[in-house]
Amino acid sequence: MSVASPPRPAAPAIPRQLVEERPLRHPDARSPEMMTRRGWWLVVMNFLLPGSAQVLAGNRRLGRFGLGATLAMWVLVILAALTAMLWQTVFITIVTNWFALTAVQILLAGYAVLWVVLTIDTLRLVRLVRTGPIARFGIALLAVVLLVISGGAAAYAAMVAGTARDTLGAIFGASGPPVEPSDGYYNILLLGADSGEGRDSMRFDSISVVSVNATTGATTITGIPRDMPHFPFSEGPMLERYPDGHQGHADATCGWGSGINQLRTEVEVCQDGDLLYPDARAQGSSPGVEATKDAAEGILGIEIPYYVFIDMHGFASLIDALGGVDITVEERLPKGGGPSYDGQPAEDWAIGWIEPGAQHMDGDTAQWYARSRYTTDDFDRMKRQRQLQQAILAQFTPQTVLTRFQDVATAGADIVETDLPTSFIPFLADLAIKAQEEPVSTIELTPEGGIEEDDPDYAFIHELVRATLHPPTPTAEPAG
Secondary structure, eight states: OOOOOOOOOOOOOOOHHHHHHOTTTSOOTTOHHHHHHHHHHHHHHHHHSTTHHHHHHSOHHHHHHHHHHHHHHHHHHHHHHHHHHHOHHHHHHHHTOHHHHHHHHHHHHHHHHHHHHHHHHHHHHHTGGGSOHHHHHHHHHHHHHHHHHHHHHHHHHHHHHHHHHHHHHHHEEEOSOOOOOBTTEEEEEEEEEOOSSOGGGOOOSEEEEEEEETTTOOEEEEEOOTTOOSOOOOSSHHHHHOTTOOOOBSOGGGOBBSOGGGHHHIIIIISOHHHHSTTTGGGTOOHHHHHHHHHHHHHHSSOOOEEEEEEGGGHHHHHHHTTOEEEEEOSOEEESSOOSSTTOOHHHHOSEEEOSEEEEEOHHHHHHHHHOOTTSOHHHHHHHHHHHHHHHHHHOOHHHHHHTHHHHHHHHHHHEEEEEEGGGHHHHHHHHHHHTTSOEEEEEOSGGGTOOSSSOOHHHHHHHHHHHHSOOOOOOOOOO
8 A cells, every 4th residue: 555755845935025026036937928038138138248147136146256257358348449549559569469368368268168157057047947938949049149149259259369379479489679770661571482392492583672661651662683683792791702792603503693582592502501690590580581681781772680481382372361462464474384395385384364454363363473474574573573562461451350360360370481579560560550551662673663684783773772762852942
């Protein structure tokens, strides 16, 4: 004979006054309508003001912690926005600092985790089983969607901070304070080459110097022909070796002729470059780059403390990361490695064509645009490279970088090498912002620019560069 179990005691009824005055904390669980309205409110409040749901309906200690963290995050966001608008240099200094980016990443990741905890706890407070049948699914779905929006945004921001830190560390490895501008300009040697197979014999296919006005950000790009002969060197070990200008070699192992693009091979393959430039590698450079710097200084008559090397092997990925570039093509150009014998028509070997007119180029097309030369010459190619450099600078807007940050950062870390110190990043970023408002001027050391191809007048080049960077100030004519 079975014995009936005693009936379970009924849950104590909540006084009606508490239900009416504090329905969020003391709801009438017997009313699906009230529980449904309460559920919607708690989920929305958790999204708008994380922690508020717990303060009103749950663990007040957890709620106060969530509200405090939210308030602190909003204060930091507002301070960051004000600093970005009013003190750009200070803002850039902070957001390019390794420790600051690490701290930001930790804070954002922690806040994303807190948001997940608060959302889960909010769903517990909602008591979905007490809501209406359809509302159970809707409230849960809304909570998940809002969590993805809010927590996902915080997690993505944390990832961006980490990517920025890692990218800056990968590209800007040198230490020490930045050098002072020379005659009002920061001059940077810009080199381009393909680092694919045969890197030991790699030669710089694109050589230019970017001169940035330290006050206005106005930029001048000077293109140096890669085959420029018999050039002088500035003070240093190469000047001691070639006091009367570079003479070149007849041995293909060390580079044919006397062109400036032979220097890397000559110094690093045929000579002991580490003896010539013993401090180069420790400073984030290389003997071949340092020799090319000395040559560029001798050619242009300006100081060039830094270099940036662009690996053309992955150059297309940077263009694609920026969303492509806008170029106006002046003449039809072939894509492809060139003819297999002299006089072979381009139609027989070209794998495609770049047609004249305004184009929005992807990375592959832009790379061929910068490389193509078999139906033109090196001087035409120099012009196209400078045109492409200007198009890339124009594309580096804050909006583009922010919306495509992950791709741009990944591509930049893969293809860029430099000896620019990390301490120079805030100055460089500030100048880049200013440069967006200034036209980019160019100097081409070509016959069209008055420079003889086989026997350049380097004194004339020095004067041309000086006059371009420091144009005479117009004086007012006296009143007649």
